Amino acid sequence: MNVTSTIIDDPRRPVSLVLAKDEVLVKPAAADAAVDYSQLPPLYPEWLGDRAFAATHGARFNYVVGEMARGIATPQMVVAAVRAGCVGFYGSAGLQPAVIEDGIDEIQAQLGLDRPAWGANLIHTPQQPGYEAAVVDLFLRKGVHRVSASAYMRLSPDIVRFTALGLERRDDGKIVRNHHVFAKVSRAEVAEQFMAPAPAKILHDLVADGSITTDQADLASVVPVAAEITAEADSGGHTDNRAAAPLFSSISMARDRVAARTGINPDSIRIGLAGGIATPHGVAAAFQMGAAYVLTGSINQSAVESGLSLPARLLLAKAGPADVAMAPAADMFEQGVEVQVLKRGTLFAMRAKKLHALYRAGASFETMDAKDRAWLEDMLGEPFDKAWAETRDYIRKANPREAEKAETDGNKRFALVARRYLFMGAQWAREGDPARVADYQIWCGPAQGAFNEWVAGTFLEDIANRTVAQIAWNLLEGAARISRAAQLRAAGAAVPPTAFSYVPQRFDEAGAD
Numbered sequence: 459m460n461v462t463s464t465i466i467d468d469p470r471r472p473v474s475l476v477l478a479k480d481e482v483l484v485k486p487a488a489a490d491a492a493v494d495y496s497q498l499p500p501l502y503p504e505w506l507g508d509r510a511f512a513a514t515h516g517a518r519f520n521y522v523v524g525e526m527a528r529g530i531a532t533p534q535m536v537v538a539a540v541r542a543g544c545v546g547f548y549g550s551a552g553l554q555p556a557v558i559e560d561g562i563d564e565i566q567a568q569l570g571l572d573r574p575a576w577g578a579n580l581i582h583t584p585q586q587p588g589y590e591a592a593v594v595d596l597f598l599r600k601g602v603h604r605v606s607a608s609a610y611m612r613l614s615p616d617i618v619r620f621t622a623l624g625l626e627r628r629d630d631g632k633i634v635r636n637h638h639v640f641a642k643v644s645r646a647e648v649a650e651q652f653m654a655p656a657p658a659k660i661l662h663d664l665v666a667d668g669s670i671t672t673d674q675a676d677l678a679s680v681v682p683v684a685a686e687i688t689a690e691a692d693s694g695g696h697t698d699n700r701a702a703a704p705l706f707s708s709i710s711m712a713r714d715r716v717a718a719r720t721g722i723n724p725d726s727i728r729i730g731l732a733g734g735i736a737t738p739h740g741v742a743a744a745f746q747m748g749a750a751y752v753l754t755g756s757i758n759q760s761a762v763e764s765g766l767s768l769p770a771r772l773l774l775a776k777a778g779p780a781d782v783a784m785a786p787a788a789d790m791f792e793q794g795v796e797v798q799v800l801k802r803g804t805l806f807a808m809r810a811k812k813l814h815a816l817y818r819a820g821a822s823f824e825t826m827d828a829k830d831r832a833w834l835e836d837m838l839g840e841p842f843d844k845a846w847a848e849t850r851d852y853i854r855k856a857n858p859r860e861a862e863k864a865e866t867d868g869n870k871r872f873a874l875v876a877r878r879y880l881f882m883g884a885q886w887a888r889e890g891d892p893a894r895v896a897d898y899q900i901w902c903g904p905a906q907g908a909f910n911e912w913v914a915g916t917f918l919e920d921i922a923n924r925t926v927a928q929i930a931w932n933l934l935e936g937a938a939r940i941s942r943a944a945q946l947r948a949a950g951a952a953v954p955p956t957a958f959s960y961v962p963q964r965f966d967e968a969g970a971d
Contacts, residue, residue: 466957469501469942475949484951498949501942503934504543506741508750511686511728515604515638516574518543519934520751522640522688523758523926524732525579525606526765526901527551527695528884533564535763535926540575542927542967545751547606547640549765551581555596562600577604577638582614585789586856590616598623606640607684609696611648615664618656618683622670625677633677639684642732644691644698644705646712652684653716653727682727686750687713691733694756695797695901696787702734706747736905737912738936738960745937746944754929756902757909761924767890770900773803775921779907783807785899786814788880792873794818800902804895806883809837813876822868823875837897838879846871849878916962927967936960 465473465484473484475496504512507520523539523546525531531549539546548565550558558578565576578597583589594616597605603624607617617639624637641652661675670678689709691702709729717724728750734740735752744752759766760774781802787795791814801807816830823831823842831842838845853861853874864870883899910919917923918932940958947953 466939466943466946466953469938472500473498473942473946475946475951477950484946496949498942498945501938501945503931503938506745506934506937506941507752508728511730511750515545517545519930520730520745521545521930521934522730522732522751522753523547523930524642524688524753524755525549525551525608526755526759527579527581528765528888529553529557529561530759530765530888531579532763532765533561533568535758535761535765536565536576537568538763538926539930540569540573542930544575544926544930545604546576546926547604548576548578550593551579551608555592558593559596559600562596562602566600571601574603577606577640578602580605580607580617580620582608582610582617583789584614590614594620603636604638604640606642606688607652608642610641610643610652613651613657613660613683615660615669618660618678619664619669621683622656622661622664622674622678625674625681627673627677633681635681635685638686640686640688640730641684642688642690643709644689644700644733646708649687649689649709649712650716652687653682653713653722654720655679655681655722656683680722682716682722685726686728686730688730688732688753689749691731692903692905693733693798694759694782694903694906695799696795697733697798697903699784699798700733702731702740702744703747705733706731706744706749710748733903734905734908735933736909738933738940739958740905740908741933741937742940742944745941754933756906757929758926759900759902760906760921761926761929762922763926765888766900767888769890769892769895770887770898771921773800773895773898774900774902774906775910775919777802777902777907777910779904779911781907782902782904785810786876786880788877788884791877791880792817797901798903800898800900800906804898804900806897806899809897810880810883810899813879817869817873817876820869822872824868838875839894842875845875845878849874852878913962917964918962923964925967928962928965931965932960932962935963935965 511520521544525547526549529549536546536548626634643649656678664670665675689705691705692699713727730751731744731749732753735754736757760771783801784796785799785807787797883897886894887898887900913919939960943953943957
């Protein structure tokens with residue numbers, strides 16, 4: 459055996475394999491009829507994943523810097539991702555349309571109007587009637603050609619409208635997509651809806667109200683709603699806590715079922731993997747499973763381009779793999795839906811769980827005992843009546859029916875004030891309010907801790923050096939080297955276990971873009 463570190467550390471060099479005396483030697487050998495030769499070609503980070511994905515979206519790498527809601531994935535992060543050769547998504551979910559438009563303008567001003575490889579987040583918001591449609595209208599008007607669709611349990615007319623309006627048939631008969639939907643899913647039954655052509659009823663209704671043409675409806679009836687499916691494993695924020703390998707298999711088999719049922723070409727659907735992508739091992743494993751692309755999320759929160767405040771980013775940089783917890787979600791508090799958040803350094807998860815337990819017990823502020831009322835007002839930082847007055851002013855504009863119900867339902871008033879606290883926990887973390895550190899809500903999965911362990915003792919330990927480019931390039935370079943080591947081991951060479959490790963290195967960003 460002579461697998462040297464040089465061979466693995468430079469996967470871009472071809473490798474000669476020699477079978478001699480029942481042993482695979484990794485070295486050139488003299489021509490000999492008694493010796494069998496084979497060769498491994500160069501392995502580039504750019505070749506990991508589906509190269510058609512990069513070609514379709516104008517990227518160098520099959521790597522997506524994912525959206526993080528309410529502007530944590532900033533316009534600056536999107537620009538940096540694109541210039542690093544990746545696909546970047548603006549975290550527009552939860553922002554008002556005017557703020558989203560400003561972000562899009564900033565991206566287009568720096569990248570140009572026709573630059574591909576970027577998009578924005580479209581979140582399904584049935585609790586906010588009209589919001590989703592307004593955001594889609596904005597995307598269409600501003601020329602946003604890629605959306606990452608999240609929080610969908612079923613297709614909406616607006617996501618179908620976005621797809622259909624970007625379809626056209628070329629002279630050779632091929633259907634071309636000008637709008638690309640990346641559907642982020644964690645369940646096969648949801649994935650199947652995006653993989654299949656749009657439902658006839660939705661298309662019929664869109665044609666009837668003049669949203670799309672008959673020709674566009676005909677095209678949408680024979681192609682998937684989304685050609686890019688992002689399988690989201692255990693992750694920060696909204697998550698089903700799914701393990702990556704079973705989830706990827708499940709989504710892959712769902713694609714085959716949809717193809718058999720509808721007659722679409724299964725190769726027209728690319729499946730990427732998100733959640734837990736935080737080390738070169740995770741990236742290499744994803745591509746080895748067959749992922750067309752990988753998507754990183756939470757680890758980019760600690761990057762310099764993040765919209766998260768410095769105090770919150772410093773908390774993230776100290777997290778270990780076990781320093782996370784599930785807590786009630788602000789948008790679906792009453793339903794008991796949870797999000798995964800950072801536990802270390804904050805009391806948010808514990809306090810949020812107590813709020814939900816009180817709500818489930820039927821509590822209202824008026825019926826709570828004195829001890830619980832004092833706890834609640836101390837946590838809110840203001841009297842309950844003041845918190846309710848501010849909450850009511852907002853709810854009357856966003857959802858008048860909920861506000862009306864709360865006037866006569868004390869438990870509903872409690873729930874709405876609790877939702878405001880949960881919402882503000884994320885706001886305080888973005889703003890870096892020093893008085894509310896204990897209440898910071900920071901979406902985070904175990905992968906953040908794995909990332910911190912990987913970069914410990916290297917230049918990436920310091921968050922001042924954590925750019926999305928350095929994070930991406932190191933993950934990809936490490937994955938290429940691990941993949942090369944795996945190739946050699948699969949070819950029969952004796953590869954030492956330590957060959958599957960990679961230490962981050964600083965790449966020159968001067969030539970980026």
